[in-house]
Amino acid sequence: MALQIIFILVAAVTLGAALMTVTSRNLVHSALWLIMSLFGVAVLYVLLNASFLAVAQVVIYIGAIAILIIFGVMMTRRLAIDTSRQINSTWWLAALLSLVFLGGLSWMLSNWDGFWIEAPVMAVNIDPVKQLGAALVAPNLYVLPFELASVLLLAALIGSIIIAYEKR
């Protein structure tokens, strides 16, 4: 029961913050609401027994990505402090499409047999963090995708430096 109350509170806060993110006129406020929303998702990871992902969510999303976005907002500041309309003229079409998408997805999921299943009990002798760490470096599991992800990050790092580099 306590878990359910926590879930409902966290989900409501996260969705509210997400709504503020996409509707707020001031982009700095928008970025701060995004941080709150990301934090709510981190709490949901804790509820799902994914402790490593919860920490990674706080470190990577809030610590790196959200800060990067705030930097971007600050560096393009002329529009960030401009509090005129931030949504385009066809926003009602976007809202309609999103609502139709949500309705369609909910309807499709509600027809699925496994929709109301409860969480299976976690075996006490298995530590998901340990398992995840071992799986990421085991040669017969995910060491290759893991290394590919690091190469992708390096390529993105070099690429973004070159793109944003300004010749003096």
Add this chain to the structure above:
Amino acid sequence: MTIPLSWYLIFAAALFSVGMFGVLARKNAIAILMGIELMLNAVNVNLVAFWRYRSPENITGQVFAVMVFAVAAAEVAVGLALIISVYRRHKTVVADEINLMKW
């Protein structure tokens, strides 16, 4: 009483829809990136929820979520570099006004 899987799925669907609204309706390119972040988070919640409810003994779901983290970080770094570069040349970050390559 525990939380059924459906709550997570409905929550993720709602978060994805909010992000989709942000991507489709916002004018500012950085705000569009924020919408994309929300959508990626919704997908990640789904991945972890399915891992927990369908196969907690098999860690694949979490590994995939870690990969999504890495791709999201790469995406936002390149996206912001592009936006800053466009801002330097054209003094705008409004997606409608960046029409240099429009025929």
